[in-house]
Amino acid sequence: MTRDQFVYFPALSCSRIKKHYTGDISYAKAALELGVSLHHQLLDLKPEDMNLEAYNVHKAISNHPVAKRIMNGAINEHPMIKEVQVGRHTIEGKAMFDIYNKKLNVIADIKTTSAKTLDVFGSDMVKHYNHIQAVWYSLIAGIDPKNFYYIGVTSRSKRSGSTSDSILVYRHNDHEIADAYKLITGYLDTNINELKSNFNSSYKS
Amino acid sequence: MKAELLLKVDSLYEVINHSNTLKTQQLIKDAPSKVEDKLSYDITEYTIKLANEVVKSIESMRKYVTTPIDAYKKQIMELEKEATEPLKMYIESAKTKMLAYNEELERVQSEANEKLRIESEKALSDVSIEDFSALAGQLVDQSISINTEQPKNIRVTKKARICGEVNWSMVLNVLFAAECLDYQDLLTPLAKAMEKCGVVKIDGIEIYDHKTQVIR
Numbered sequence: 372m373t374r375d376q377f378v379y380f381p382a383l384s385c386s387r388i389k390k391h392y393t394g395d396i397s398y399a400k401a402a403l404e405l406g407v408s409l410h411h412q413l414l415d416l417k418p419e420d421m422n423l424e425a426y427n428v429h430k431a432i433s434n435h436p437v438a439k440r441i442m443n444g445a446i447n448e449h450p451m452i453k454e455v456q457v458g459r460h461t462i463e464g465k466a467m468f469d470i471y472n473k474k475l476n477v478i479a480d481i482k483t484t485s486a487k488t489l490d491v492f493g494s495d496m497v498k499h500y501n502h503i504q505a506v507w508y509s510l511i512a513g514i515d516p517k518n519f520y521y522i523g524v525t526s527r528s529k530r531s532g533s534t535s536d537s538i539l540v541y542r543h544n545d546h547e548i549a550d551a552y553k554l555i556t557g558y559l560d561t562n563i564n565e566l567k568s569n570f571n572s573s574y575k576s
Numbered sequence: 577m578k579a580e581l582l583l584k585v586d587s588l589y590e591v592i593n594h595s596n597t598l599k600t601q602q603l604i605k606d607a608p609s610k611v612e613d614k615l616s617y618d619i620t621e622y623t624i625k626l627a628n629e630v631v632k633s634i635e636s637m638r639k640y641v642t643t644p645i646d647a648y649k650k651q652i653m654e655l656e657k658e659a660t661e662p663l664k665m666y667i668e669s670a671k672t673k674m675l676a677y678n679e680e681l682e683r684v685q686s687e688a689n690e691k692l693r694i695e696s697e698k699a700l701s702d703v704s705i706e707d708f709s710a711l712a713g714q715l716v717d718q719s720i721s722i723n724t725e726q727p728k729n730i731r732v733t734k735k736a737r738i739c740g741e742v743n744w745s746m747v748l749n750v751l752f753a754a755e756c757l758d759y760q761d762l763l764t765p766l767a768k769a770m771e772k773c774g775v776v777k778i779d780g781i782e783i784y785d786h787k788t789q790v791i792r
Contacts, residue, residue: 434693476709490723
């Protein structure tokens, strides 16, 4: 499946659910574009073809005991479409995993972050409703949301000689996961009609 | 504070309106508009001398009038300094202590991170695929708990310092490209510097005679 085919595939994505809560985030366009560029460098290119910043990040990730194990043998930018059940709703969902390690049953997502510490990074993920993404992706992959990890790329990790300290690996706690379930259910509850018309063939409730 | 501020502005007005000043102002009006022969050159030289004298007398009177202001200002600033100096010294010394504390926290954090990294490496090296998730999750959760406090208001700015043989050509290129350096700042002292160092030629640089009229 090409990226375009994925984008236009009529199934519910987590970004649609997130947008319901975040509203318009076009103010963050520049930051998002920077993130896209780093994703491309890190996930699509071989280390020797990466630009210097991405290469430094790659090296830092390779020194992080958990992140390197997750990335080792994983598929990058892996699309998946699957019927998921949330509460009383069953709907076809789609997700593009940055990093999918089928063997370890783990998904990871690269996030650029200005956070300096893990707790701030974790709070930022919730603040930006990324816990919705964690749970949605887990539902689609059929894994426990506690096996969804963020690999936070700080500005320190882009510098030469960066260490694994500069990589923030985080997973949501039970409370955050429960909150994300609530938000997803809330979205489905309030958008039944729209979803029915958009994804008519797949929506069952 | 003992200083008294007595301003003698009238004296300045007197010089400004002095007959010499007025006469010179009139002479300038009548001076040749072009310098094209010996006569016009000599007349211009003479008017410049007169004008210079007037400028000096007004300037001198202005100094006479403003010197008490400068002295008064100096005393006020001394007063300010007496009050602020101990406070500023305290601020500097306290900031240094806070930065040292922050560095210590960073050291502790870094040590804890490294310890956990080594432990994690060891623990994950022989973990089975089935047990990976549980163990990796534990290690990630554990790393949240070793977060040290993050002091507020620490600004990190990048600064440069010399740590070896410097590629000055690159330094200049970068500064010019970033428009942080005006080439004129480098050209102004260059001719004298070249002379001092016995350098006769630099590619792209012309040493020329710049003339100024030095009549006083």
